[in-house]
Amino acid sequence: MNFVKRAFLYCFRQKVKTLILFLVLAIISTFLLTGLAIRDASEGATEDVQTAIGGKLFLEIDPANQYDSSQDGYGMTYTYNGDYITPEILDAISKVDGVVDYNSDNPRGFWGAGVDFEYLPAAFNLSYTPYGESSAYTAALSSEKSSDFESGKYSLVDGRHITSEDKYVVMISKELADYNKLSVGNIMTMYCLDSDGNVKLEIIGIFDGTEGTSGNGGFSVSDIPANCGYVDYTTMFENFGRKIDGYTQIDIYVEDPVSIQNVYDKVKDLPELRGKSLKLSIDTDEYDVVSTPLESLQQLVNITIIIISVVSVVILTLLLTIWIRGRKKEIGILLSIGKSKLNIILQIFTETIIVAVISFVASIPFSFSVAEKAGAFLVSRVTTGTANLNVQINAAYLLPLYLIGILLIAVAVIASSWTVVRSKPKVILTKMS
Numbered sequence: 001m002n003f004v005k006r007a008f009l010y011c012f013r014q015k016v017k018t019l020i021l022f023l024v025l026a027i028i029s030t031f032l033l034t035g036l037a038i039r040d041a042s043e044g045a046t047e048d049v050q051t052a053i054g055g056k057l058f059l060e061i062d063p064a065n066q067y068d069s070s071q072d073g074y075g076m077t078y079t080y081n082g083d084y085i086t087p088e089i090l091d092a093i094s095k096v097d098g099v100v101d102y103n104s105d106n107p108r109g110f111w112g113a114g115v116d117f118e119y120l121p122a123a124f125n126l127s128y129t130p131y132g133e134s135s136a137y138t139a140a141l142s143s144e145k146s147s148d149f150e151s152g153k154y155s156l157v158d159g160r161h162i163t164s165e166d167k168y169v170v171m172i173s174k175e176l177a178d179y180n181k182l183s184v185g186n187i188m189t190m191y192c193l194d195s196d197g198n199v200k201l202e203i204i205g206i207f208d209g210t211e212g213t214s215g216n217g218g219f220s221v222s223d224i225p226a227n228c229g230y231v232d233y234t235t236m237f238e239n240f241g242r243k244i245d246g247y248t249q250i251d252i253y254v255e256d257p258v259s260i261q262n263v264y265d266k267v268k269d270l271p272e273l274r275g276k277s278l279k280l281s282i283d284t285d286e287y288d289v290v291s292t293p294l295e296s297l298q299q300l301v302n303i304t305i306i307i308i309s310v311v312s313v314v315i316l317t318l319l320l321t322i323w324i325r326g327r328k329k330e331i332g333i334l335l336s337i338g339k340s341k342l343n344i345i346l347q348i349f350t351e352t353i354i355v356a357v358i359s360f361v362a363s364i365p366f367s368f369s370v371a372e373k374a375g376a377f378l379v380s381r382v383t384t385g386t387a388n389l390n391v392q393i394n395a396a397y398l399l400p401l402y403l404i405g406i407l408l409i410a411v412a413v414i415a416s417s418w419t420v421v422r423s424k425p426k427v428i429l430t431k432m433s
Contacts, residue, residue: 003343003346007347007354022355023359024315024316024319025359026360026363028312028315028405033397035301039298042301056252056253057282058252058283059093059249060278060279062277082277084246085250086246092272102250103253104250108136110239111222112191114191115190117176119221120179124220129191135224140230142163154207156205156207158184162231167232170188171204171229173229175211183203188201188203195238205230210225349410356402
C-alpha cells in the first residue's frame with residue numbers, strides 16, 4: 001500500500017483529528033485570503049491614485065537679481081526684467097513624454113466693475129469707477145485644474161470650464177448668476193480700470209461652492225467669494241494696463257508621479273528653457289497626501305501576512321507534533337515492514353494536503369465578509385478617509401493561496417517529523433515495545 005492510499009485511509013478513520021485540522025486550516029486560509037485581498041486592493045487603489053492625481057512640476061519665474069529699480073515721485077519702483085514662460089515654452093513642455101496637462105492661475109489677475117449687472121453688496125461701498133466697485137477674477141489656462149475645483153471646494157453646475165483656447169470668456173458663481181438672472185451664453189459687460197474701457201465677456205460656466213459666504217461680512221465687493229470668478233488669460237493680458245510677455249508660473253501635470261523625476265529631467269533639458277531665468281521644481285504634495293497612507297497600509301498588510309504565515313507554521317507544527325507522538329506504534333510498524341522515513345513523512349504531508357485542499361476552498365465564502373470588514377477597519381485606522389478599498393476575493397486567489405499553503409504545510413510537517421527523521425528505526429521500535 002503506497003503512502004497516498006494510507007493518507008486517505010487515515011483521514012477517513014481519524015474523523016475528529018481531520019475535523020480539527022480542517023477548522024485550523026480553514027481559519028489560516030481565511031486570514032491569508034483576507035491579507036492577499038487587502039494587499040491587492042491597496043495596490044489597485046495606489047495605481048488609481050497615480051492615474052487620477054498624478055504628480056506636478058512647478059515652473060515659475062526666478063525673481064533673484066531680475067529686477068530693475070528706479071526712483072520717481074512716489075518712491076522706489078521695481079520692474080521685473082527676467083524671462084517669462086512663453087507659449088513656445090508651453091508648447092515644448094506639452095510634447096514631453098509623461099506630461100498630460102498644464103495650467104496657470106493668476107489670482108486677481110483681472111478686475112472688472114459691473115456695467116450691465118450688479119455684484120452682491122458688501123458692508124461698505126468703495127466705489128472708485130464710473131460703475132461702482134470692481135471685483136477680482138482669477139485668470140486660468142485650465143479652470144478645471146484650478147485648486148478650488150481640484151479640491152472640490154467649487155464644482156461646475158452648468159456650462160463648461162475655461163481652456164487655453166478661450167478668449168474673452170468668464171465663469172461666475174451661481175449666487176451671482178441668480179442675483180442678476182444670468183445664464184450660460186449671456187454676455188457680461190465690465191469696466192476695467194487698468195485699460196480704462198469696457199470689456200464684454202461671454203459666460204461659459206457657472207459654479208457653486210460659494211453659498212453662504214456673502215452675508216454682510218465682506219468689507220468690499222471683492223471680499224465676497226460669490227463676486228469673484230474666472231477669466232481666460234487673453235482677457236487678463238489685453239486688459240492688464242501694461243504689456244506682459246508670458247506667464248509667471250505654470251503647473252505641469254505628470255501622468256505617473258513614480259516617474260516624475262524622469263519627466264523633470266526631460267523638461268529641464270529642453271532647449272527652450274536653457275539660459276532662462278526660470279525655476280523648475282517637483283510638487284508631489286497632493287499625491288503624497290493620499291498615496292502615503294496607502295503605502296503604509298500595504299506595508300502593514302505585508303507584515304501581517306508574514307506574521308500569519310509564521311504563526312500558522314507554529315500552530316501546525318505543534319498540532320502535528322502532538323499527533324505524531326501518539327502514532328509511534330503506527331510508525332514503528334511501518335518501519336518494521338520496510339517503509340522508509342521519507343515514505344512516512346510523505347504520508348503525513350499528504351494527509352495534511354488532502355484536508356487543506358478542502359478547507360481552502362471552503363474558506364472562500366467566509367473570507368468575503370471578513371476581508372471587507374477588515375479592509376474598512378484598516379482604511380479607517382491608516383488612511384484617515386483619504387481613500388477607499390475595493391476588496392474582492394475570487395478564484396484567482398486560490399493559486400497563490402495553495403502555493404503559500406503547501407509551503408507552510410511542508411515546513412510544519414518537516415519540523416514536526418524531526419523526531420522520526422533523527423531517530424533510528426531500532427530506537428523507535430524499542431520505544432514502541
